[in-house]
Amino acid sequence: MPTPSMEDYIEQIYLLIDNKGYARVSDIADALSVHPSSVTKMVQKLDKDDYLVYEKYRGLVLTSKGNKIGKRLVFRHELLEQFLNLIGVKEENIYEDVEGIEHHLSWDSIDRIGDLVQLFEENDDLLKSLRDIQTKNADG
Numbered sequence: 001m002p003t004p005s006m007e008d009y010i011e012q013i014y015l016l017i018d019n020k021g022y023a024r025v026s027d028i029a030d031a032l033s034v035h036p037s038s039v040t041k042m043v044q045k046l047d048k049d050d051y052l053v054y055e056k057y058r059g060l061v062l063t064s065k066g067n068k069i070g071k072r073l074v075f076r077h078e079l080l081e082q083f084l085n086l087i088g089v090k091e092e093n094i095y096e097d098v099e100g101i102e103h104h105l106s107w108d109s110i111d112r113i114g115d116l117v118q119l120f121e122e123n124d125d126l127l128k129s130l131r132d133i134q135t136k137n138a139d140g
Protein backbone atom coordinates (compact mmCIF):
# COMPACT_ATOMS: atom_id res chain seq x y z
CA MET A 1 0.00 0.00 0.00
CA PRO A 2 1.38 3.43 -0.93
CA THR A 3 1.68 6.01 1.88
CA PRO A 4 -0.42 9.24 1.63
CA SER A 5 2.59 11.07 0.23
CA MET A 6 3.24 8.36 -2.35
CA GLU A 7 -0.44 8.51 -3.28
CA ASP A 8 -0.16 12.25 -3.96
CA TYR A 9 2.75 11.66 -6.32
CA ILE A 10 1.18 8.72 -8.14
CA GLU A 11 -2.05 10.71 -8.54
CA GLN A 12 -0.25 13.75 -10.00
CA ILE A 13 1.97 11.66 -12.27
CA TYR A 14 -1.09 9.83 -13.57
CA LEU A 15 -2.88 13.14 -14.23
CA LEU A 16 0.13 14.68 -15.99
CA ILE A 17 0.61 11.67 -18.25
CA ASP A 18 -3.13 11.57 -18.93
CA ASN A 19 -3.27 15.28 -19.80
CA LYS A 20 0.08 15.93 -21.45
CA GLY A 21 1.39 12.52 -22.40
CA TYR A 22 4.40 12.80 -20.08
CA ALA A 23 5.34 13.78 -16.52
CA ARG A 24 8.50 15.82 -15.93
CA VAL A 25 10.09 16.25 -12.52
CA SER A 26 9.57 20.03 -12.79
CA ASP A 27 5.86 19.60 -13.61
CA ILE A 28 5.36 17.25 -10.67
CA ALA A 29 7.18 19.70 -8.38
CA ASP A 30 4.90 22.54 -9.56
CA ALA A 31 1.74 20.47 -9.19
CA LEU A 32 2.60 19.44 -5.62
CA SER A 33 4.35 22.69 -4.61
CA VAL A 34 7.51 20.86 -3.57
CA HIS A 35 11.19 21.18 -4.47
CA PRO A 36 12.36 19.18 -7.52
CA SER A 37 14.90 17.34 -5.34
CA SER A 38 12.01 15.97 -3.26
CA VAL A 39 10.38 14.76 -6.46
CA THR A 40 13.54 13.00 -7.60
CA LYS A 41 13.83 11.27 -4.24
CA MET A 42 10.21 10.10 -4.27
CA VAL A 43 10.37 9.05 -7.90
CA GLN A 44 13.32 6.80 -7.02
CA LYS A 45 11.30 5.27 -4.22
CA LEU A 46 8.29 4.74 -6.49
CA ASP A 47 10.58 3.13 -9.03
CA LYS A 48 12.01 0.82 -6.37
CA ASP A 49 8.47 -0.14 -5.28
CA ASP A 50 7.51 -0.90 -8.89
CA TYR A 51 4.97 1.92 -9.41
CA LEU A 52 6.96 3.48 -12.23
CA VAL A 53 10.12 3.26 -14.26
CA TYR A 54 12.39 6.27 -14.08
CA GLU A 55 14.88 6.78 -16.87
CA LYS A 56 16.93 9.93 -16.56
CA TYR A 57 16.62 11.02 -20.19
CA ARG A 58 13.36 9.37 -21.20
CA GLY A 59 11.38 10.42 -18.16
CA LEU A 60 8.75 8.57 -16.18
CA VAL A 61 6.54 5.71 -17.23
CA LEU A 62 3.97 4.21 -14.86
CA THR A 63 4.04 0.44 -14.56
CA SER A 64 0.73 -1.39 -14.88
CA LYS A 65 0.56 -1.45 -11.07
CA GLY A 66 1.23 2.32 -10.92
CA ASN A 67 -1.26 3.01 -13.69
CA LYS A 68 -4.01 0.98 -12.02
CA ILE A 69 -3.53 2.71 -8.68
CA GLY A 70 -3.19 6.14 -10.33
CA LYS A 71 -6.52 5.65 -12.05
CA ARG A 72 -8.23 4.73 -8.74
CA LEU A 73 -6.66 7.70 -6.93
CA VAL A 74 -7.87 10.15 -9.59
CA PHE A 75 -11.33 8.55 -9.48
CA ARG A 76 -11.35 8.90 -5.68
CA HIS A 77 -10.33 12.56 -5.84
CA GLU A 78 -12.99 13.37 -8.44
CA LEU A 79 -15.71 11.47 -6.55
CA LEU A 80 -14.93 13.36 -3.33
CA GLU A 81 -15.02 16.70 -5.18
CA GLN A 82 -18.36 15.72 -6.64
CA PHE A 83 -19.62 14.73 -3.17
CA LEU A 84 -18.56 17.97 -1.48
CA ASN A 85 -20.04 19.97 -4.35
CA LEU A 86 -23.28 18.03 -4.03
CA ILE A 87 -23.65 18.63 -0.30
CA GLY A 88 -23.19 22.34 -0.95
CA VAL A 89 -19.58 22.99 0.10
CA LYS A 90 -18.33 26.28 -1.38
CA GLU A 91 -16.24 25.93 -4.54
CA GLU A 92 -13.24 27.66 -2.94
CA ASN A 93 -13.03 25.01 -0.19
CA ILE A 94 -13.45 21.89 -2.28
CA TYR A 95 -9.95 21.18 -3.60
CA GLU A 96 -8.13 21.72 -0.30
CA ASP A 97 -10.73 19.73 1.64
CA VAL A 98 -10.44 16.79 -0.74
CA GLU A 99 -6.64 16.90 -0.49
CA GLY A 100 -7.07 16.80 3.29
CA ILE A 101 -9.42 13.83 3.52
CA GLU A 102 -8.75 11.63 0.48
CA HIS A 103 -5.95 9.57 2.04
CA HIS A 104 -7.82 8.90 5.24
CA LEU A 105 -10.94 7.11 4.06
CA SER A 106 -11.23 3.39 3.46
CA TRP A 107 -12.31 2.18 0.02
CA ASP A 108 -15.48 1.02 1.78
CA SER A 109 -16.27 4.65 2.72
CA ILE A 110 -15.38 5.81 -0.79
CA ASP A 111 -17.76 3.30 -2.33
CA ARG A 112 -20.57 4.23 0.07
CA ILE A 113 -20.08 7.92 -0.75
CA GLY A 114 -20.32 6.83 -4.39
CA ASP A 115 -23.70 5.24 -3.62
CA LEU A 116 -24.90 8.48 -2.05
CA VAL A 117 -23.75 10.59 -5.01
CA GLN A 118 -25.62 8.19 -7.29
CA LEU A 119 -28.76 8.45 -5.14
CA PHE A 120 -28.72 12.24 -5.48
CA GLU A 121 -28.01 12.05 -9.21
CA GLU A 122 -30.97 9.77 -9.74
CA ASN A 123 -33.38 11.81 -7.58
CA ASP A 124 -33.44 15.54 -8.34
CA ASP A 125 -36.06 16.13 -5.65
CA LEU A 126 -33.61 15.00 -2.94
CA LEU A 127 -31.14 17.67 -3.96
CA LYS A 128 -33.89 20.26 -3.89
CA SER A 129 -34.88 19.17 -0.35
CA LEU A 130 -31.26 19.45 0.77
CA ARG A 131 -30.95 22.95 -0.70
CA ASP A 132 -34.20 23.97 1.07
CA ILE A 133 -32.74 22.83 4.41
CA GLN A 134 -29.52 24.71 3.69
CA THR A 135 -31.40 27.89 2.84
CA LYS A 136 -33.36 27.59 6.09
CA ASN A 137 -30.20 26.91 8.15
CA ALA A 138 -28.43 29.85 6.52
CA ASP A 139 -31.30 32.14 7.50
CA GLY A 140 -31.38 30.89 11.08
Ligand SMILES: [Mn+2]
Binds near residue numbers: 098
Ligand atom coordinates in the same frame (compact mmCIF):
# COMPACT_ATOMS: atom_id res chain seq x y z
MN1 LIG B 1 -5.88 14.59 -4.72
